[in-house]
Every structure is written in C-alpha cells, then in structure tokens.
Amino acid sequence: MSGPATPTEQRGELRFDRTVLANGLTVIGEFNPFAASVAAGYFVRTGARDESSDVAGVSHFLEHMMFKGTDRRSAADINRSFDELGAQYNAFTSEERTVYYGAVLPERLPRLLDLLSDMMRPALRQEDFDVEKNVILEEIAMYEDRPHFRVFELAGKGFWNGHPLGQSVLGGQDAIRALTREQMLGYFERRYAPSNLVLAVSGAYDWDVVTADVARLSGGWRPFEVGRDLPEAHPASGEGRTRDGALSRVHAAVFAPGLAVTDERRYAAAVLGNVLGDDSGSRLFWALVDKGLADSASLGHEASDGAGAYVGYVSAAPERADDVIAAYRRVLAEAQDGALDPEEWRRSQRKLATSLTLRAETPLGRLVSLGVAEQTLGRYQSVQDVVRAVMESSVEDGRALLAERPFDALYVHRLEPDGAPSA
C-alpha cells in the first residue's frame, strides 16, 4: 500500500437513502457493501432539556419503560425477541435526545425493525412502572458513587444558569419517587410524534424492504406537532462547590461557552478542544497528567441544539487541588494570550480524523453519527464529509475562536471531601 489511505478511496461505494413517510417519520440509511451486519435505531428529539420541573427525569425513566412491553409484547417478550435476533442492543438518554438501537445480521433486519417500531408505542403498565421505578432509583444510587459523573450534573446546572441544557438526565430521587405513570403518559403523548423521530439504518440492507416495512409498522402512528424551546443561553461563570464526606479526591468539572451544533465553526472548536484537552498529547495532558499532578485532566467541545460548551474534567488529591485547578485555568488562559502552533493543530486534526474513521468500521459505530446528523442538521453527512470538515478547519479558525476569549467566562464546580482546603 502506498501513500496515506483515505476513507474516501476505500469506502467509495457507500450510498445514502432517505424517505419521509406520510405520517412525518423520517427514515434514513447508509448502505455499506462491506458490512457483515446492520444497525438500526430510533432517534427521538426529546431529552432532559424538554422536561418541565414537575417531570424531571421522565425522559430517561420513559426510555426504560419502552422496554417494558407493548400491546403485543410483555417486557419478557421484548428481551426474548432481542435475544432471538442475536442483537446487540441498548438505549440512551441525554439532555438532547433519546435513542433506541440494535445491530443484527442482515437477514434479521425485518424482525429488528418490527420489534423497535412496536416498542415506540409502549403499554406503560402500572405494575411495570412500579418495579422499574426501583431500578431507576438504583441507577441514581449507582451514580451517587461515581463522582466523576455526578460532578458534571452539578457543574452543568450551575453553568447553564436556568437554561434547559442544565437539567439533570436522571432527575433526583425525590422527583422520581413523585413521578406518576399518568405524567409519563402525558409526556410521551406530547413528545413521541412521528415527525419528532428519525429511524436510521446503517450497514447491509435493502432500502425498498426497509421503507415498506416501516411504513406498515408505523402506519397507525398519529401525526401531531412537537416543538422544542430554544431560549438564549446566559451561562454563568465563577465557582461552585459541593462537599461529600464519602469522597477522598477533588473532582472538578469545567464549563465555558461554546458553539451550537449548526455553527460552521464547530469543527474548529472540536480541534481546539482536542489541542487543549485530549487525553493524550494535549496541553492539559502535558501540564498536569504527564507531571503526575492529576490522574486525569481533559477538555472537549460539545455542540448542542441552539448552544454549546467546552466541557472539561480534572481530578486531584485534596491537598493539591487548588494548585491543580489553578494550573488548569492557566493552560486555558495562556492559550488565549499566546499562539496556537500549526503543528499541534495538525496533530489534533489527524487524531480526530483517525477516530472518526475507526468508529465507522462497524454499522453500530456509525449509527449514532448518522442519526444525530439528520436530527440536528436535517441532512446527510458521510464520514468523509466530517473528516474533510475537520481537516479543512485551519489554525486561523482556532485563533479566531480564542480571540473571543471563551475561557474568561469559565465555570468550575468542585465535588470534594469534607475538610478540603478552601480556596
């Protein structure tokens, strides 16, 4: 093999398919002639940011309930059906969306689509709701023991300053205990409109079969209008602290204003985040992890619907935490005051390009980017398109982002043991 291989040369036979059904459901596909499997997933444009305070945590709880049965299937039937298909499957909920997905061998795609589509119209039975509430409370307890997770919820709430992007995905113990099945049903009926869903398919499939199947399976879904509030963000800067006597270390999450998912500069922001905070070879890595001052120090850019943020994390021993957090801040300040090196920029571009290409090796790895691009941009983006956009973002673009001085408005939240030295 000679010269750098590019995804374009070897993956030239990809094909994009897109159909909007009469009920408003968008169905998209990326056909890959080399795939040995196929992945499919429903992307619902609803998440923690779309919850009113009386139903905090409902999106995520509902995601669990979608596996608990339909008119045709019990909860056990759903799990058994996935197993009969040999599916690798799961679901996740974020501030922005709820996604249900699976990957199977190509001949089993029709049965996977039948199952996933049936699940999109859940029974929400009271007895299942009551048992699953305990599971949710256990999940919240599990994350209580994971400070590197919990600190992001605390920091996000402080940074977003009342903006819906700061709402907790899990909801709190009290909110979950108080939630009723009727409230969940009401939320479902407001949010799960066909037009608010995208079905994405990636890998080996027959498009005519896919669209005919899905048109039939979703034929009874009633269309209605769904919106999303996109208020302007007024992020806070400053510091927050939460003490927890069970902890041994200081965990800090760092937020700074970033870009929305439709902003063309988001690729440059991704490269800039990588230059500053990739988990190897970045400025934060050399300043803190390489020196053994912190066991973890990172930063990246997260582009969301209508707003975005640079989001980072650092953890250190309590006696060192002040120095470590000061050093973290200094790295970001010096990036704004100093020069970006074209070589470091290029390294980050290339690392991101490799990561994107690796993720696209498998249909399941490709699925989420495919669905998210449709949902956020309303158009297809191949891996090559994204790699190209990353490689074309220039060091001048990075300098322009830094010239806006996003890190002057840093918000840092510490989750720390009792008795940690105060700043």
Next chain:
Amino acid sequence: MSSPHSGDTVHEHRFDNGLWLLFEPMPWLPTLSASLLLPFGSATDPEGLEGSGSVLHDWIQRGAGALDSRAHSDALEGLGVRRGGAAGREAASLSASFLSGELASVMPLVAAMVDEPRLDAAEFAPARELAQEELASLADAPTQRLFNALMERFLDGGPGRSPYGTKDGLAALTPESVRQDAVRRLGPGGAILAMAGGADWQNVQDVVGRAFRGWTGEAQPLVEPKVRPAGSGHVTADSAQTQIGVAFPAPDPGDPDVYAYDLGLHVLSGSMGARLFTEVREKRGLVYSVGASYRALHGFGYTLGYAGTTPERADETLRVLLAEIRRLTEGADEGEFERARTGMLSAVVMQGESSGARASRLASDALLQGRARTLGEIRRAVEAVDLDRLNAYLAGHPFPEATVVTLGPKPLSHEAAA
C-alpha cells in the same frame, strides 16, 4: 449478498528474537489496529516493589531512541495514531490504531518504546507520581476497588495482586530498581504483537520485522494462578450502593469444554433476556447492574459475577444471584439454548467488523491459550455444542463454591452467602 468476511485467515510469524506476530487481514478497511502484549504484569512484580510493572509501563512511553518524551508522543500523534494500553495482572499492553498508509511510519515508533526506551531519570518521578495518583483515585471508584479486593481474596500470590501496585511498593521503587526490572522482564521472549485491518500480510511482516529486529532479551515466565479456599470478605466503604462480587474457577481457556461453559454462562447472563437480568432486575427491581462473565488468565479460567444495589437490598440480591448460579446445573431449555447460541454467533460476526476488537482478541488468545483462533474456528466450535451436550456438561460440572466479597457501609448477613 456476498461478504468479504470469511473469518478464516490469521497469519502468524515468530521472529528470531522471540516476538510473535499475528495478523488478520480485513482488506475492506482503511484502518489498522495493533495490540502489543508485554508479559510483565503485577503477578510477577518483584516482592516489595508492587507496582513496578505499572511504572515501567508508563516510563517506556516517556521517550525512546533519539526522541524525548514530548518528541516521541508528537511523532505518533502527528501520524494520527490513537493510542491506548494498560498495566495488567499478567501483561502490560500498548495499543495503536491508525490509517493503513501510515504503517511503515508508525511501527518503528512503537518498537522504540520496547527496544530502546530512554528511561530517563528525570521522567521517573512523574511516572511514579502518576501511578500513585491513579492508585489514590481508586478510593472514589468503588466497583474497581471491589474487584481488586475480590481478586486478592480469590487468588493466591502474584496473580491476585492489583495491577495498580501498593502504596508501599510504589514508594520503594527507584529508577535503578525499575531499570533492573526492565532488564528482567521487558524482552521479546514472551511478547505478542497482534494486528488486524486493511493491509497486506507480507508488508506487515516486513515492516514489523524491520522495526523490532534490534529488540533482544528474555521475559519472565507467567505465574500459574492458584485459587484460595472459597470464602467471603467485606470492605467497609461509605457508599450509596453495596457492591457485590463473586468469583469461582472455570475451565481453562484452551479446554474444549470452554464453549459449552460459555454457552451456559450466556443462558445465565449473556443478555437482558438471560436469567440474572430477568430474576434480579426485571422481576424484582433489585439492581440497575447485574451480570456474570467468563474471564481468563494464562491457562486458567474463572467466572466473575457482579451486582450493585442499595444496602437494604443487598442480602436478597446476593441470595438470588447465587441461587441462579446454582440452578444452572439443572440445565437450559431449548429456547434459552437457541438464544444463547444465536447471541454468541452474532457477536462473532460483529467482532469481525472491528480492527481494534480483532487485534485485542488475537493478542489475548495468544497470551491465554498460546494459540490464536480464527473467527471461523470459534463459530464452528460454538455450533458444535447442541442442547444435549450443553445440559450434560452443566449437569456434570456443578459450579464450584464461590468466593464472595462485598464493599459498602456494612457486611451482609451470614445467611445470604451460605
């Protein structure tokens, strides 16, 4: 439709210095993944210097050949290489994934880390300090702490030791002690380099041969794991959930029965429709997370089970977990068997789509069994187990008594574990 995924080709070559190269061609991919296993793990750390392997693993990544730490890292990242690796019980790993066209540029930089690491004195202190930070950070990671305590209770001697080392062991290290350790354990003798992805075998062999040809030295033999008598233990921690871990011996990874055993474990815990998830989470709502899976060290298999639950439900959770493990001896029904088998066979196909998954599986096969299996071999071996054979196996091989370790605010009541 036709597929290029035959899954029956793994090339191998053993170089004169002992390095063992394995390669699975995935010609449709624009990427390559490499996994280098170096047989120095916590199991063979020198007595009193626990954590030496962990620090050595970090130190060899801090400069090699003509390049200092920063220059070496920049060179790899300038080629777009995504790096990984970890210090383990039996071996330390270095992994790299990159675009295939960079093969000839990447491999000399990887080889330099083992063939001519600089081991600069100035880089020793930060390497050790980072290892100490990582050890300290476990205090806030209860699940990881549980598994370290469980393995220590389950296995005797070296293989039971945590890969993170100990506070005293790390404090006792000196640049000289770790350099001596490198002489003793950082040789190509027992090293394995597994690769998978879009490249030509001859080219891979040539490039790797050139890159690693200067590397010499032996390696310490792996230590045979010995199981302690089953028992229980508790680690007191101020956590929201009680962490429950169980461990018991299983067929060794080269045993032909391992496929029947693994099918049995899939019936128990291969998916969200399997028995553990159904009984512990779906019917009773006791946990968010529960499972059991097959694990292995060289020539030694074992099963690890896990559940995390709030303290007041911990007794019941452990009782149901152990009851389901015991009940497996009674066998699986036709439907359970078919689902477990379908899941395992699908997973084989999907693993064959990812260069990183294939490289790391080839490397671990080579380490654990002394041979690499093709995906075709695994598929045929799974297909060869029918329901009668599975049930005869399960009936004839009841699970041995489990070692149970818990971590949380208070120990479990004695009845639950009995």
